[in-house]
Amino acid sequence: MGAKTLTILGSTGSIGRNTLDVAGRFPDRFQVHALAANNNVGLLREQIETYRPAVAVAYDEEAAERLRAENPRGGATAILSGMEGLLEAAGDARVEQVVSGMVGAVGLRPTYAAIDAGKQVAVANKETLVLAGELMVRRAGETGSMLLPMDSEHNAIFQCLAGDSAGALDHIVLTASGGPFRDLPLERFPEITLEQALDHPNWKMGPKITIDSATMMNKGLEVIEAHWLFGLPPERIRVLLHRQSIVHSLVTFVDGSVIAQLGLPDMRTPISYCLGYPERLSLELPRLNLAEVGRLDFEEISPKKYGCLFLALDALELGGGAPAALNGANEEVVAAYLNGAFPFLNISEMLHRVMAGLKAVLASNEAPPCLARIDTVDDALAADRWGREAAQRLIAN
Numbered sequence: 001m002g003a004k005t006l007t008i009l010g011s012t013g014s015i016g017r018n019t020l021d022v023a024g025r026f027p028d029r030f031q032v033h034a035l036a037a038n039n040n041v042g043l044l045r046e047q048i049e050t051y052r053p054a055v056a057v058a059y060d061e062e063a064a065e066r067l068r069a070e071n072p073r074g075g076a077t078a079i080l081s082g083m084e085g086l087l088e089a090a091g092d093a094r095v096e097q098v099v100s101g102m103v104g105a106v107g108l109r110p111t112y113a114a115i116d117a118g119k120q121v122a123v124a125n126k127e128t129l130v131l132a133g134e135l136m137v138r139r140a141g142e143t144g145s146m147l148l149p150m151d152s153e154h155n156a157i158f159q160c161l162a163g164d165s166a167g168a169l170d171h172i173v174l175t176a177s178g179g180p181f182r183d184l185p186l187e188r189f190p191e192i193t194l195e196q197a198l199d200h201p202n203w204k205m206g207p208k209i210t211i212d213s214a215t216m217m218n219k220g221l222e223v224i225e226a227h228w229l230f231g232l233p234p235e236r237i238r239v240l241l242h243r244q245s246i247v248h249s250l251v252t253f254v255d256g257s258v259i260a261q262l263g264l265p266d267m268r269t270p271i272s273y274c275l276g277y278p279e280r281l282s283l284e285l286p287r288l289n290l291a292e293v294g295r296l297d298f299e300e301i302s303p304k305k306y307g308c309l310f311l312a313l314d315a316l317e318l319g320g321g322a323p324a325a326l327n328g329a330n331e332e333v334v335a336a337y338l339n340g341a342f343p344f345l346n347i348s349e350m351l352h353r354v355m356a357g358l359k360a361v362l363a364s365n366e367a368p369p370c371l372a373r374i375d376t377v378d379d380a381l382a383a384d385r386w387g388r389e390a391a392q393r394l395i396a397n
């Protein structure tokens with residue numbers, strides 16, 4: 001059996017670097033065909049030299065120009081740019097598995113291109129499933145593309161479900177760490193600094209998902225992601241706060257049996273499960289020692305503290321383009337927050353206002369069709385844009 005060829009979208013990010021760490025441990029099993037990032041030229045060049053891909057993409061044109069000028073590997077790696085470059089890397093006939101590890105809605109077209117081309121797609125980029133989950137799952141069914149959940153919770157569920165029929169499943173439980181403010185009383189939320197919000201207690205991740213974890217929007221996006229990946233209605237997807245991040249998620253079966261997947265919080269475990277699928281890779285990583293962990297706690301989620309989770313559940317209930325609109329608004333608000341535009345509490349406040357506006361528009365006769373229904377990738381991106389514009393108006397004020 002030859003090496004599995006990979007395209008890694010978002011290779012310079014947290015998911016991308018962990019994926020390369022795992023793939024690099026098995027040079028006989030994996031061959032990196034393409035790497036793609038936005039503008040981190042320094043790291044992309046290093047990765048090109050280490051992993052020797054045939055193709056590298058810098059989405060940012062200027063970054064691609066700089067990379068071409070540096071001429072890594074004497075030109076043996078073709079340097080592409082823009083959305084065209086990402087689509088080519090994702091749909092390349094020589095590639096077997098695409099790791100969708102870019103952050104945000106910009107990953108939608110390339111991820112869809114990989115599905116369209118019938119690839120195995122390891123999905124970390126949950127925003128793409130929030131934008132157009134129905135479309136992606138349907139297209140995967142048509143092209144024979146296999147979607148492998150890379151997000152740790154969804155990967156856990158995927159592992160727990162292995163071997164059981166869909167009829168045996170009662171409901172799933174996604175666990176949530178609660179982020180850095182799980183023990184901070186609500187009245188002290190006005191004091192939260194950006195530095196504290198970026199200091200996740202259990203996971204080291206990129207800045208956007210770290211803020212989403214602090215507001216728990218991340219878990220809301222994950223419920224929507226699970227809805228599409230596992231074909232479950234919202235009432236069969238539950239969320240529990242589990243501060244140790246050891247139980248990555250659980251499945252309850254119709255006979256009352258509960259199966260959970262446990263491990264240390266290290267993304268290389270779910271990543272390796274996706275890369276090696278259907279086999280497990282023998283990974284030398286620190287192992288879970290339950291006696292050392294000592295206890296595993298579970299609590300219900302406080303709606304007061306984590307309002308963003310419930311906004312996402314509302315958007316899922318509304319259906320159509322509502323999740324895409326909320327996701328677009330969230331990306332804008334979080335980007336502005338990361339730039340220091342306003343305090344932490346304003347994130348959920350603004351997103352509540354966007355959702356109120358969205359509900360009002362949907363109740364009127366003036367809603368653009370993309371908010372009611374998503375039939376194409378363009379519809380999903382139009383709904384995303386609606387949410388972004390609504391958020392930008394609030395940010396500007």
Ligand SMILES: NC(=O)c1ccc[n+]([C@@H]2O[C@H](COP(=O)([O-])OP(=O)(O)OC[C@H]3O[C@@H](n4cnc5c(N)ncnc54)[C@H](OP(=O)(O)O)[C@@H]3O)[C@@H](O)[C@H]2O)c1
Pocket residue numbers: 009010011012013014015016036037038039040041059060101102103104106124125126127150151152203204205206207208209267
């Ligand atoms: N990190 C985790 O442990 C984790 C766990 C579960 C799910 N996820 C999901 O995985 C995704 C990535 O998260 P992350 O934490 O790895 O983010 P991150 O560390 O911020 O990395 C983002 C990656 O996306 C690339 N990127 C951004 N815009 C791009 C564009 N226009 N074209 C091409 N590449 C672009 C970045 O390239 P540059 O470096 O050049 O900007 C970088 O490689 C997110 O959807 C997140 O929700 C992450």
